[in-house]
Amino acid sequence: MRADAERSTARILEAAEAVLADDPNASLERIGDAAGVARATVHRRFSSRQALLDxxxxxxxxxxxxxxxxxxxxxAPPVLALHRVSEIVFELKMSHRFTITLASAPSREVQDGLDLLFTRLHAAGAITAAGPAWCRRxxxxxxxxxxxxxxxxxELAEAGGRAGLLVRTVLGALGGR
Incomplete structure (x- = not known):
């Protein structure tokens, strides 16, 4: 893809995230307007609304x-990595609210990364639950x-925010300290 086409695609996706967060039924034309491109450009990049959502x-x-x-x-030390993953994911969830509603399950690669993290947490003695897939779920x-x-x-104030509450609760739920 040419550089200008890549930039158009990125602008369309950014605009789609913002527009659809406001109005999940917004038209592709409205998304194109927000991206500063013609509706035809949106259709050239994405053959259908579903292709855009995908x-x-x-x-x-x-x-x-x-x-x-x-x-x-x-x-990284596994508890620190768990806290950092949690912080960044909450930032993503807050800034990409519409797209979050589309996502069903993380990809296999993301699941593998989380499973590795829970395997490391178990090996470090931070949790007693040994099954990384269960821990991930x-x-x-x-x-x-x-x-x-x-x-x-x-609960958020007591734990120092969403990431703090999540980490504390997950560690407790999985037999950790």
């Missing part, structure tokens, strides 16, 4: 893969619950 989901998944890398899941379920808490929830 691209938004794929883009979010790529960001999740970057989270695994940025949190140094492979090398508990983590993702609790993440959703913490995400849904109102900003003024007392």
């Amino acid at each position: 691209a938004l989901s794929e883009r979010l998944n790529e960001r999740y893969l970057l989270v695994i890398e940025q949190a140094s899941v492979r090398t 508990v983590y993702l379920a609790l993440m959703n619950e913490v995400y849904l808490l109102p900003d003024d929830a007392p």
Whole structure:
């Protein structure tokens, strides 16, 4: 893809995220207007509305893969990595609210990264639960619950924010300290 086409595609995706967060039924024409491109350009880049939604989901998944890398899941002390993953994911969830609603399950690569993190947490003695897939499912379920808490929830203040509450709760739920 040419550089200008890549820039147009990126602008369309950014505009789609913003416009659809406001109005999930917004037309592709409205998304094109917000991106500063013609509706025909949107249709050239994305053959259908579903193709655009799929691209938004794929883009979010790529960001999740970057989270695994940025949190140094492979090398950082595992509790620190868990906290960092949680912080970054909550930032993503807050800034990409519409796309989050599209995502069903993380990709296999993201799941593998989280499984590695929970394997490292177990090996370090931070949790007693040994099954990384189970730990990942508990983590993702609790993440959703913490995400849904109102900003003024007392639990958030007591734990120092969403990431703090999630990490403390996950470690406790998985037999950690």
